[in-house]
Amino acid sequence: MKQLTDCQKATIVDALDNIKLPESFTYTMHEPSTVVASIIGYVLNKDIPLKPYRPKWRWSKAVGYRNKGEYIIYYNVYKQSDEAALLGLCVHEIAHMCGYGHGSNCMAWYCNGRKKTKSANVYLERAVKEYLRRNR
Ligand SMILES: [Zn+2]
Numbered sequence: 001m002k003q004l005t006d007c008q009k010a011t012i013v014d015a016l017d018n019i020k021l022p023e024s025f026t027y028t029m030h031e032p033s034t035v036v037a038s039i040i041g042y043v044l045n046k047d048i049p050l051k052p053y054r055p056k057w058r059w060s061k062a063v064g065y066r067n068k069g070e071y072i073i074y075y076n077v078y079k080q081s082d083e084a085a086l087l088g089l090c091v092h093e094i095a096h097m098c099g100y101g102h103g104s105n106c107m108a109w110y111c112n113g114r115k116k117t118k119s120a121n122v123y124l125e126r127a128v129k130e131y132l133r134r135n136r
Pocket residue numbers: 092096102121
């Protein structure tokens with residue numbers, strides 16, 4: 001199975017090292033710097049399998065997903081050229097793998113709970129994506 005490459009891992013770590021962190025995240029008592037350190041530790045020490053899928057609807061906006069309890073990130077083949085979005089997705093899912101969450105399982109950007117955007121998963125996904133778009 002395909003995996004996150006060393007180059008992609010280095011890109012994620014660089015982004016996480018350089019983004020501005022909030023005072024706190026919702027859905028966790030841990031300090032943002034602690035959350036980021038655990039994500040970086042995961043990225044540097046584990047294999048991160050990536051599995052392509054074709055969405056039923058060709059124009060689906062979803063970049064990817066993960067099945068609960070699995071340590072595989074599924075990514076939409078039609079979105080794979082969007083490296084910033086792919087790596088942002090990885091950060092979101094890796095935060096889950098490290099034990100951080102954002103409440104209900106529906107996709108954050110379709111939900112009304114504004115606190116979700118301040119969860120580690122959603123905040124870091126967006127911050128990493130925006131950082132990569134600005135700096136690449
Ligand atoms: Zn999530």
